[in-house]
Amino acid sequence: MAAVPLVILLSLRTISPRKHRLFLLRISIFFFIFLSNPHLSFSISEDEALIKFKESLRNTTILDSSWHKGTSPCDKIKKWARVQCDGNTVTGLILDEAGLSGEIDVDPLLALPELRVLEIANNTFSGTIPEFFMLGALKSLYIDGNQFSGEIPKDFFSRMGSLKKVWLANNKFSGLIPESLVNLKNLMELHLENNAFSGRIPSFSQASLTYVNLRNNKLEGEIPQSMSRFGVEPFKGNAELCGQQIGKECSKETKKNEEAPMSKMKWIILGIVVGLLLLTILFRFKRKEDHFDKLGKENFVEGLDVASSSRKSMSIQRKGSESLRGSSRSGGSMKGGGKGMEDLVLVNSEKGTFGLPDLMKAAAEVLGNGVLGSAFKAKMGNGLSVVVKRLREMNKMNRDVFDAEMMKLGKLRHRNILQLLAYHYRKEEKLIVSEYVPKGSLLYLLHGDRGLSHAHLNWPTRLKIVQGVASGMCYLHLEFASYAVPHGNLKSSNILLNENYEPLLSDYAFYPLINNAEIVQSLSAYKAPEAIQHQHLSPKCDVYCLGIIILEILTGKFPLQYLDNQKGGTDVVQWAQSAIADKRESELIDPEIASATDSIEQMVKLLHVGAACTISDPDMRIDMKEALRRIDDVSLT
Secondary structure (H helix, E strand, O other), rough: OOOOOOOHHHHHHHOHHHHOOOOOOHHHHHHHHHHOOOOHHOOOOHHHHHHHHHEEEEEEHHHOOOOOOOOOOOOOOOOHHHHHHHHEEEEEEEEEOOOOOOOOOHHHOOOOOOOOOOEOOOOOEEEOOOOHOOOOOOOOEEOOEEEEEEEEEOOOOOOOOOOOEOOOOOOOOEEEHHHHHHOOOOOOOOOOOOEEEEEOOOOOOOOOOEEEEEOOOOEEEEHHHHHHHHHHOOOOOOOOEEHHEEEEEEEEEEHHHHHHHHHHHHHHHHHHHHHHHHHHHHHHHHOOOOOOOOOOOOHHHHHHHHHHHOEEEOOOOOOOOOOOOOOOOOOEEEEOOOOOOEEEOOOOOOOOOOHHHHHHOEEEEEEEOOOOEEEEEEEEOOEEEEOOOOOOOOOOOOOOHHHHHHHHHOOOOOOHHHHEEEEEEEOOEEEEEOOOOOOOEEEEHHHOOOOHHHHHHHHHHHHHHHHHHHHHHHHHHHHOOOOOOEEEEEOOHHHHEOOOOOOOEEEOOOOOHHHOHHHHHHHHHHHHHHHHHOOOOOHHHHHHHHHHHHHHHHHOEOOOOOOOOOOOOOHHHHHHHHHHHHHHEEEHHOHHHHHHHHHHHHHHHHHHHHHHHOOOOOOOOOHHHHHHHHHHHHHOO
């Protein structure tokens, strides 16, 4: 017999005789609904749920050969096609480009409580959008490239707070963009291009949002200021849009229509702002000193910000009013003519010569803030684009020590090391200059733009990246063998990829230069178990970080080891160790590369290398040289 909700049983003890008949009527209606809906009255197994889901589809030939009732969808030997699992639990359905059609029945999927990814892209489904809002635990919804049409209710996504990636592109949707998308706090990617959405663009202001595409719709009005960071590309193909982002001034009538609904709210907001301002002034008056230099904890958004292709423009302003004179020399310095002037020291002229005035005149883009300071992209008059990093946590270092360390970095030459071009020393400010790498970081390509990763980060490319990272790390461990940690901050946001997807390591060998204990402990090397438990640093901490990179590349998951609060992300170390113990390594492989079935053996072998790099006991952990040797062996299998 079906279970009865506890609230009904409790109500039987408190009901009054006068309401007895009314209660019997209501309870009869409840049981009629309860027993007539099999999803409420009976729990079904995952295989039954998937079979029932398949029955609502047409042209399921690609699934028929392995989807059999009574067998486990996550069986180690006969795993169901297009099903993604975590252990014995279904976590994803990858049904893109499968030739499917029909009317999708979402109800059976309610029996899959751990379902996180639903991908039905590039099939021939049509009609209004199915009731995906019932799947509140979904993190990724890919329904692009079908024939869905009609309007999407404004509150459609209000119960889907876990969503990070929403792909609705290349359908026939119309009407307004659903307002509930604005309230998805974890939203990272939004693809609405090539539909017929109309009306105004909602103000998407989520800090997590790294990619938006609204091209080729029927949108109109002024582009919200909060979306200026995305540049021009996401808004093309909407003739009635206007705003400074696309260089098209809005008419007075448009602005008036935009402002009218907000006129009453402005006075309320103004009153709140004034009140907060007064409180802030009173609070600051009582403080003896400001703490603007205190750095917040690093998070995942930082890595995506640094790699994002659209940035907020600004100009780099040099502190002080002195003017610079002189010329630059290879391996030498830009001599200043004023009292107290400092030098821009060029340590590498292979990309051309330049001086501090060239940097100061360049219009720059803010790339983001990292553990050690802020970063800017600057394009100089000679066409060279560079990244200038303003280091915040090295201000107690004297000139001689800083010069010596920078000269060491300037001498490094390795295909997988981002070369230092120049540096600038002042007591209160230090700058380092390196070449700008336009493709961005590995972290961004893995987690920030599914389109790029889907197209280019195939298995051979990922293996090449791992090999390059390990090769560069071995070089650093040789050159800086005397350092506690030769790199110290290895993570995917500090691995840049050039046009050929060759990795370039950045932010290396800074550990001895940092004078802030709190910042030191924010470095990736301190995420190794021995550093967390005993504050013990060694080159093996770099090996641990390499292992995290390997597991991140193989699984496609964002590691929780990158987060200071350990909330969010995936514990890739524990996941890998558990899978190896149960001999189910292949289940961890990112579905985007798992299709290369002829390379599964290589992937599993590399997974074991990642596990060997992340053993908790540093004495049992392999060293960097051995890690590179094992990685090279993988490519030979």
